[in-house]
Amino acid sequence: MQILDGKSLALKIEETLKEEVQLLNKKQITPGLAVILVGDDPASQSYVNMKAKACKRTGIYSTTHEMPKSITQDSLLQTINMLNQNPNIDGILVQLPLPQHINTTTILEAIAPHKDVDGFHPFNVGRISANLEGFTPATPMGVITLLQAYDINLKGKNVVIVGTSNIVGKPLGALFLNHKSTITLCHIYTNNLIEHTKNADILCVAVGKPNLITKEMVKEGAIVVDIGINRLENGKIIGDVDFNNVAPICSFITPVPGGVGPMTIASLLQNTIKATKIRANL
Structure with a gap:
């Protein structure tokens, strides 16, 4: 099992962006x-x-x-x-x-x-869905960037996404589809959720329900991306996956915190620099 360390990758992205900003500053x-x-x-x-x-x-x-x-x-x-x-x-x-x-x-x-760096405007949603250039929502963008940084090939993978929000689930499905994955979108009305999650090569969860995904729901060697953020009464932050029991059977897994969260912010900054370059015709 290997941890998908979003925190370290986000810091590397920030260093690259810092250099890009300095180059832009030289051009006023x-x-x-x-x-x-x-x-x-x-x-x-x-x-x-x-x-x-x-x-x-x-x-x-x-x-x-x-x-x-x-x-x-x-x-x-x-x-x-x-x-x-x-x-x-x-x-x-x-x-x-x-x-x-x-x-x-x-x-x-x-x-x-052209200023929609969150990627929520229907114009950008449509362009991403059509696999055209546009602003990608930060969290889905961060998930794909994180997986690619660990040389995980997305082509042909069975991807199951639990949670179909406009902010995460739907655009994330579009991105995986653009990378030639086979996707299944699950939600609160999905019957027998385990039948879907158990077949996933890559399982992404973005619901906001602590420990929704248990060991029995994940196949051996799967890649698990936990996008959920839940604050317990004792103040502890946990995801939607029962990390301690699921992690040992995974090939890769994101921690919460320190996984997708930092990548979301890094992606937002990347989109901002992209918008700047569009404004400056660079």
């Missing part, structure tokens, strides 16, 4: 990322802080627009419109989830596609 170009945080959800605040620190480490200019939970949708749209027109901002990220009175789809569609 500074990459800029704007993050919009609505409300005071502790998990969202934590993610935003991690993203800001990563930007600082790599030399990307970042700004956070903190807004009260009671903000109106119109006010939020005005801020996005302002950032769309700001030439110093290459990427716009709206931290999810948003309060219930705000229509998430309307907000995400308001972001200019």
Whole structure:
């Protein structure tokens, strides 16, 4: 069994991005990322802080627009419109989830596609699904990058993805399909989940349910990618996979924390640099 170490790989990616930013700076170009945080959800605040620190480490200019939970949708749209027109901002990220009175789809569609570094705009979703150039959602992008870094061949692999969110499950399925994998998407209404997971060469889980995947559900030698993040009452962070019992039968497995999480942030930074280069016609 080998650990898929996302933390170490993310640091290597950051070093490369730092060099790219320095080259851009020599051309009087500074990459800029704007993050919009609505409300005071502790998990969202934590993610935003991690993203800001990563930007600082790599030399990307970042700004956070903190807004009260009671903000109106119109006010939020005005801020996005302002950032769309700001030439110093290459990427716009709206931290999810948003309060219930705000229509998430309307907000995400308001972001200019060329600044959509989260890859959630339907324009980019469509391009990725069609295997065309676009902005790939950060978490799925991070998963593929991590697997490729360990020379894992995706072609022809049976890939089972548990969880079909627009943020992770669906785009991750599209990426595997683009890499010639055979994919199965499972969700809360899937009957006999074990019948699917037991056949997986690569099993990806993104549900948000601690220890959902047990040893009996995984075949010997499988590659397991745990994308779930769950905080227990004692404060410990664990994934969706029963790591201690599943790990010994895997060929590769991601830890939580230290697996997919750092790769998500690294991928976001990669998308921001990509947006900068598009802006600068590089």
